[in-house]
Amino acid sequence: MVNFIKNSILIVDNNPNNSRVLFYILHEYGFKVSVVKSGEMALEKLPLIQPDLILLDVMMPGIDGFETCRYLKANEATKSIPIVFMTALSEVEHKVKALQLGAVDYITKPIQVEEVLARVNVHLELRNTQINLLKEISDRRQAETKLQQTLTELQQVQTQLVQSEKMSSLGQLVAGVAHEINNPVNFISANLIHANEYIKNLLKLLQRYQEYYPNPVPEVQAEVEANELDFLINDLPKLLQSMEFGAERIQKIVLSLRMFSRLDEAEMKKVNIHEGIDSTLMILGYRLQTKPNSPDIQVIKEYGNLPLIECYAAQINQVFMNILINSIDALEEAAKNQKIFTPSITIRTEVINGDHLTIRIADNGSGISEDFEHRIFDPFFTTKPVGVGTGMGLAISYQIVTEKHHGSLQCVSKLGSGSEFVITIPLKQSISLEQK
Ligand SMILES: Nc1ncnc2c1ncn2[C@@H]1O[C@H](COP(=O)(O)OP(=O)(O)O)[C@@H](O)[C@H]1O
Ligand SMILES: [Mg+2]
Incomplete structure (x- = not known):
């Protein structure tokens, strides 16, 4: 019986005769053997030796074997090392105590060579199997986690593919x-x-x-x-x-x-945004003026000092048109429910951070319910009666602002008190491309 793996065994015993015999036998069988004389020394040397098994005497000066065992079992780094007690005490209660403290076995002195070897081998084999099993479990867990990750990624990619x-x-x-x-x-x-x-x-x-x-x-x-x-x-x-x-x-x-x-690919030009807004308002004039049952809509302009803006003018005007029409619709809706009501649309423009333009179009109309605020930019989403709404206005606007002009289109709204749409685009499209 030769120990090929060269497991390491620590003998803790104050009796030199006993240790010597054990050392000799175990060494002969190919184990790497270390010997210490007390529990204190065992605890001290342990990190250095890192044994696969400990043969522990019970009666020793200083801390005895039971106490040493208790320490070892309480310590995370050493608690899994199998401990075999060696004791001259044949009393049953000591054996029970040893096992209760977490020892895997005990050997009664005087030592029988065959018995020591047999028990040591059994416990080492058990320990090796346990270590291998634990490693396999942890490997499998890792593989499982990795698989789960890959699966999630695949599902996401699939959803995107299907969507696009x-x-x-x-x-x-x-x-x-x-x-x-x-x-x-x-x-x-x-x-x-x-x-x-x-x-x-x-x-x-x-x-x-x-x-x-x-x-x-x-x-x-x-x-x-x-x-x-x-x-x-x-x-x-x-x-x-x-x-x-x-x-x-x-x-x-x-x-x-x-x-x-297929947003028609017209040429990008430098334009005066205010002219675009004003011409859109002019086209919409017929809807801003008095109707039998609703008061005139006040248009308040707070225009900032803007440079010419590089953009697809026709498309940006389309955005103004879509947002303004929605505001007018919302104001008419609100006017139906209120006796005293001054419908208004406020348009604010300004340059922010020196390189972006914001255009804010706010109304004091019906506002948007929280329930579907997140859907207003979806194609075909409309709350208007059949034949009135197409649900395309904001979807188109969103595409024009974000994809065609590398900007953002946001909405802030409160049901019953109005909505504000904020368009942000770079002053020059070349800036946004350089930043990418
Ligand atoms: N200013 C606004 N005030 C209140 N609701 C709005 C406003 N703008 C858009 N909405 C809501 O967003 C929906 C989608 O708008 P849009 O895409 O232009 O389609 P449509 O105007 O044809 O319904 C509208 O049906 C409306 O419910
Ligand atoms: Mg619309």
Whole structure:
């Protein structure tokens, strides 16, 4: 029986004869053996020796074997070293005490060589197996953690892939549909202009007939009554007008869809942002002025001193338009519920940190509910009635500001007291590219 691994054993015994015999036998069998004479010395030398097993005498001057065992078991670094007591005391209570203190075994003196070797080997083998098992468990835990991490990463990548795939095919679909609708809609609205003209002419002709032939023959008179001619004459222009509105609305939606799916790559130019805001306000003039049931909307401008800004002007104007229309909608909504109400939109511009521009558009309208504040930038998200909202305004604006201009678009809102949209873009697009 040769010990190939060369396990190390510490003998703690004040009896030199006993130690010598043990040292000789164990050494012979290939163990690395160290000997100390007391419990104190054992504790002192332990970090140096780092034994795989301790043979511990009970009766020693100074701290005895039990006490030494207690120390070793209380210490994190030594508590797993197997301890085998050696005792001349054959009393059962000592054996029990030794085991209770955490010893793995005991040997009764006088020592039997075969017994010592057999017990030492069993316990070393157990210890080695235990160490290997613990290592394997910890290796497996590590592997498991790593696997879990990899799995999480994979899932994230997959979600992103699916998402970007969805968005890109959605974009293509939208662009395709918008393109297909564009022609027939233009066709309808162009022909509506002619239809209007022709119908006007026909009505004029009819009027002339009525003037010059006030008393038609009974057959014609009957036809006039059967067709409720007065109503028809009155209703026809209205009908045409609503058809025009409808066509115009489809054109607008198509335009929005095309903008969203493939923002037209116009040239980047240096522009006066205030001119852009003012022209947008002018276009929206018809919606800022008095309507039967709502007061005029006050527009308060607090323009800062701005340099010319490098941007895609048409797109930035589109952003102003979308945000302002939303504000007007929110103000009209608020006006419905309040008797005394001064609707207003405040537009503030300023340069911040010397290299960015902020444009704040605030209204004192209906505000946005916390429940869906996080969704307002999602495509197709709208709280407006069917046919009024498309849910595209803010999604397009967000894309224009963040992707096309490397800026940010944020919203601060409180339900019932209003909203503020903050656009931040670099003064020069070259700065933002250099920073990347
Ligand atoms: N100034 C605002 N005040 C209150 N709600 C707003 C404001 N701006 C946007 N919203 C909310 O965000 C939603 C999405 O806006 P948008 O993308 O422009 O789509 P749409 O105007 O067609 O509904 C609106 O339906 C509205 O609920
Ligand atoms: Mg909108």
